[in-house]
Amino acid sequence: MTRHSAVPPPVTAVLDASSRWLPAGLGRVEEMLREQGHGYGDLLAADAGMTLEAGGKRLRPLLVLICAGEGGEEVAPRAACAIELIHMATLVHDDVLDDAPLRRGKPTVAASSGRDRATATGDLLFSRAFALLARHGDLRSIELLSRASVALARGELTQRQDAYDTSVTEERYLERCRLKTGTLFECACLLGCDDEELGRFGAEIGLAFQLLDDVLDVSGPPERTGKARGTDLLDGTVTLPLILAIGDDPQIGAADLRSLDPPAAEALCDRIAATGSLERVRTRALEMVATAKRRLGSTSLDPERCKLLDLVADGVVQRYG
Amino acid sequence: MTRHSAVPPPVTAVLDASSRWLPAGLGRVEEMLREQGHGYGDLLAADAGMTLEAGGKRLRPLLVLICAGEGGEEVAPRAACAIELIHMATLVHDDVLDDAPLRRGKPTVAASSGRDRATATGDLLFSRAFALLARHGDLRSIELLSRASVALARGELTQRQDAYDTSVTEERYLERCRLKTGTLFECACLLGCDDEELGRFGAEIGLAFQLLDDVLDVSGPPERTGKARGTDLLDGTVTLPLILAIGDDPQIGAADLRSLDPPAAEALCDRIAATGSLERVRTRALEMVATAKRRLGSTSLDPERCKLLDLVADGVVQRYG
Numbered sequence: 340m341t342r343h344s345a346v347p348p349p350v351t352a353v354l355d356a357s358s359r360w361l362p363a364g365l366g367r368v369e370e371m372l373r374e375q376g377h378g379y380g381d382l383l384a385a386d387a388g389m390t391l392e393a394g395g396k397r398l399r400p401l402l403v404l405i406c407a408g409e410g411g412e413e414v415a416p417r418a419a420c421a422i423e424l425i426h427m428a429t430l431v432h433d434d435v436l437d438d439a440p441l442r443r444g445k446p447t448v449a450a451s452s453g454r455d456r457a458t459a460t461g462d463l464l465f466s467r468a469f470a471l472l473a474r475h476g477d478l479r480s481i482e483l484l485s486r487a488s489v490a491l492a493r494g495e496l497t498q499r500q501d502a503y504d505t506s507v508t509e510e511r512y513l514e515r516c517r518l519k520t521g522t523l524f525e526c527a528c529l530l531g532c533d534d535e536e537l538g539r540f541g542a543e544i545g546l547a548f549q550l551l552d553d554v555l556d557v558s559g560p561p562e563r564t565g566k567a568r569g570t571d572l573l574d575g576t577v578t579l580p581l582i583l584a585i586g587d588d589p590q591i592g593a594a595d596l597r598s599l600d601p602p603a604a605e606a607l608c609d610r611i612a613a614t615g616s617l618e619r620v621r622t623r624a625l626e627m628v629a630t631a632k633r634r635l636g637s638t639s640l641d642p643e644r645c646k647l648l649d650l651v652a653d654g655v656v657q658r659y660g
Numbered sequence: 661m662t663r664h665s666a667v668p669p670p671v672t673a674v675l676d677a678s679s680r681w682l683p684a685g686l687g688r689v690e691e692m693l694r695e696q697g698h699g700y701g702d703l704l705a706a707d708a709g710m711t712l713e714a715g716g717k718r719l720r721p722l723l724v725l726i727c728a729g730e731g732g733e734e735v736a737p738r739a740a741c742a743i744e745l746i747h748m749a750t751l752v753h754d755d756v757l758d759d760a761p762l763r764r765g766k767p768t769v770a771a772s773s774g775r776d777r778a779t780a781t782g783d784l785l786f787s788r789a790f791a792l793l794a795r796h797g798d799l800r801s802i803e804l805l806s807r808a809s810v811a812l813a814r815g816e817l818t819q820r821q822d823a824y825d826t827s828v829t830e831e832r833y834l835e836r837c838r839l840k841t842g843t844l845f846e847c848a849c850l851l852g853c854d855d856e857e858l859g860r861f862g863a864e865i866g867l868a869f870q871l872l873d874d875v876l877d878v879s880g881p882p883e884r885t886g887k888a889r890g891t892d893l894l895d896g897t898v899t900l901p902l903i904l905a906i907g908d909d910p911q912i913g914a915a916d917l918r919s920l921d922p923p924a925a926e927a928l929c930d931r932i933a934a935t936g937s938l939e940r941v942r943t944r945a946l947e948m949v950a951t952a953k954r955r956l957g958s959t960s961l962d963p964e965r966c967k968l969l970d971l972v973a974d975g976v977v978q979r980y981g
Binding site: 456472488489500502 | 750753756757774775776777779780781783784786787788790791793794795797799802803806807809810812813814816817820821823
């Protein structure tokens, strides 16, 4: 038996610190996500339902709800549900492309139902997000989310075009992370509240989140990350830990990523770690989070919500503490 | 050198019969589609641009424009562009799943840039469609198109779930075709004009289009279809010509589709054709088109536009004449 959507610790900390409206909103989002997996007849729900119930940190919905605050009872949970659907769609497609066996320690849709059904499932989740918002006339949300989706796809395309290229620059890597991850965090904040400073907060913690995720791929341990070390290397995805390590030890850059097998990828992870690049990337990410947190004082949010966003930012970091 | 977007004969017949506004509108759509392939920096446009310029019959944009008529100068071309983007996104993803080497006689994005870039390209086209409509506040179009996209993905999912299953019923096949093809033709008409009878016209010619497409996969010839005969059989896609043939010759149903190679698939095509099922499917499709055409008199459209839709309906049939 699978236990569904256990709330992860960073989210718990945020919920504990908030008054009633936030857990209520998040409960509504979970309910909406479950509804998305049904109403397609018998068999059809299987693949989509599996993805929706696999849980996750729900960081993006949390950002929407906090930024919207106590007032946004109907609109905010819907936008939160939609952004999570888009996020899930990209995860499902990513897993198809990476032939990933596991996500969050469970079989991916691609692994359990096949690449073809997983691709269709991703498309379905994607379409549902826009259909949900359109049905209720949430034009502003659609505009924000469709723009973010374009950025996501561009980021994905850049990543695939740059695959196996160890000469990728730090700037290009950062731009790709902004497109792939930063934009959706930024979008989450803006969906909740039309405040550009909040958008910048979101973009920064999103970027930090991606950097730390890339550290984790090299550092593991697999029992905490739910996937093998060096998965990015095996996919040919050149990330900042590798880019910085190459700067220190040019021999690392001479490695042919296309010829790596899992043990060789783990060995390369060790070499990358030995240069100290993981610590430098981590420091960089922590600085970004600190900058983002300082920004909160200049937003239009009340102290309770600033505190909650502060905790979300901590959550991004704590996973890797 | 590739010659881009030569206008196919059925479209020419429609354009010839119309006054100035329709070619002008279609020109605007082509322009918008070209714009979609640019503005992403140097390399990024490559994959998406390739798809957009590969041409096609532009049947869905044509339906939008005709149904909208002379008045809808800005809104209709935008909706027409968006629906073509969605259609293209599904083609690109389909080609990934089918490992298809050719479409319209040219290499698919999947074949030329790899599965991974093709998946991201499909996602990008999809996102751009909604971003384009959202930027201009076309909420009604977004609602129609997102609902149609959900149906498309459901149809795709059904097809993949039913793969290799020769016990699929005619009803289930028809429902899948309605989801996969009928809905987008219906949506095209409704995008142009809010008239349910027009929507039904679109759904019917779309369904006929799919039936005839499935005939063509069995009958070929490859030099006209741009792909090998029996491609559906090799993918495990059970279509009406096969379903009817099994009714006549149960031995055909005993064939193991999973074990087919291209010559065996061609041989199975011959056996299917020998039952006369192709003719029966073709007759069925022609009846659907005739029903759809009779419907035009009960729509809100003026005689010029009814005539143009009549020609589009003929175009659906003529390809296979």
